[in-house]
Amino acid sequence: MNVMLIRFKKRNLLGFLIVLVLFSGHGKFETLGALGISCMLLATASGIAWHALELLIGLLSTAPEAVNGHSLVHGDSHHHGIDMDHPILALNMTIIAICIKEGLYWITKRAGERQGSGLMMANAWHHRADAISSVVALIGVGGSILGVKFLDPLAGLVVSGMILKAGLETGYQSVLELVDAALPTEQLEPINQTILQVKGVKGCHRMRGRRAGSNLYLDAHIVVDPFSSVSAAHGIGENVRHQIHKSHPEVTEVFIHIDPAYVEFSPDVMDQNEGSKTITEQNSNMSVGEGNVQAIVSHILSSKFPKKFKVERITQHTLQGKMVLEVEVTMPPEIMIREAMDTAKEAEKEIMKAASNIVHVNLQLRLGRPIPQFRYI
Template sequence: MHQHASLNRSAAIASIGTAVFLLALKGWAAWSTGSTAMLGSLADTALDLVASIATLLGVWIASQPADDKHRFGHGKAEAIAAMFQIVLISISALAIASRAVEEFLAGSTVEKAEGGIAVSAAAIVLTLMLVAWQRHVIRKTGSIAIQTDSVHYQSDLMLNLAVIVALVLDHYAGLRGADPLFGIGIAAWLGWGAWRASQDVLDQLMDHEWPEEKKDRFLQVLARHPDITGVHDLRTRTSGNKDFVQFHVWVDPNMTVREAHRVMDELEHRLAVEFPGTEILIHPDPEGLVDEAGQAGLDVLPPIRVNLDQS
């Protein structure tokens, strides 16, 4: 967990450094060219900086250990930081679209396109390097805050490429209106990226169940234990990069408390190998005991009976 926290912080700090450098470059380019597309790119980078700072704060809080007031840890701080980013991206998209419409109606033209093209090309190279590091960190930690930040920077690749195309068409090909039209397209792209990123964030904040394939893999591990004859009331959720699971299991009603405890320890050990870092809560029941809804386990995974009733 300490290594994951360090990786997440490194990705957030790299994101902040990249945003600061690009903010200075794009500020000069937007001032010298008067390009709406470049101005949109500048606004996006400014929000990148704010969002990256929020990401750093989020992953730092999420890495703090559980305490008396937060017994399940601070993992949801990542989701909150990611939601803050999504709000900023949405605001940025609306502002860029509004500016683009104004420039299109006014018939504004682009000047000194060479500088804007050079800056956008440099931004693409730096962003590619950052996204590569972010993907490495996400594979290692599964951080949703870094994932959302990476989605934003991946959209920046398309954004910077669109700026180059807009400048070339407007300044060199003489297609007046190409720059603000590309600005509108950039705004739409950012809005779509914010919508996609919001799905995973809302799932965490609302304690959405694991994907079915992950739950099936979890049940398969339980099915391999010879002393378990049924599983029911399985409940799962994710907070930050930590998973939580609770469920009831059927065991021989003639088992002693000590024997049942041994079985629970064995289950926890097997699950820890397949699902490291997962917090697991197991409740043993005598075989045949029905749940609160009055339903017994179902024959789903041999050799055990499995009931995924969430009541």
């Protein structure tokens, strides 16, 4: 049983790593690197704090004359690996080390901000941790020269707190990225404004962003005209994608979901629908599925209006559970316009009687050539 459990856990771990890397690209490796550096920062802070406490406890337990004397200068006191036989040289070298490490911190930090890389930001704090450690060494050397031994451990405790804070912040951010936590709404507001400026977009909602290293993945639902064609709505979505990549280069990939705008049916449409329902009470409680529309409309027109209509195309729009139909038909050329209009109105009423979820029917007479039949690829 234990062997099977171990194998199961190994498989789960392997599957987690595969999904972690392949689903969001290799940006997760960068996040794992940042998490590793944050662990190093936490270990560094713990080491500095532990050593500072040891020194402080040792100094507090030592007699005052020993503290103010020279017994601790050459005794067991720790001086960060600095040769205390040449204090001026030690001071100069420590100052140079601080300047170099602090310079590396700012260079790496700016590069990380420019690239949006959490790994580089964590590495920058690693440089600053080295610089702060050198500051502790500088304080220790200065305290040794002045004979004030408490400066070294006290400075070490303060510095360990600073490094601990940086390590916790970096680690927390890395964990959020690993679990695909959503970014705060205020960070996505500039992208939301970019989307709303695209022509044809009526609104944007349910936007969600997540980071994988320096990569930003975005999910957004855009609202378009519900009567737009599929190709037109797709074109609007592609325009949104293009504008996001153009205005926000940090976005690696955008997943666009297209939703129809919410519409409010006018009172005359609803009154017309209610009037049709009262004619045939039996059918008023029936609803038609989207797959049955073609057969139902064709049956009604062929059975009740024989030799007057030929269905060429049916376009159906589903809005808040209601259905709007656009029926394109052809009629005999000898029929009069007035007769065609009256027959079309009767046919619309008959179709609306067929189901309760059909709220409007629009019969359109085809006069020109039909749309050519394309071959799907």
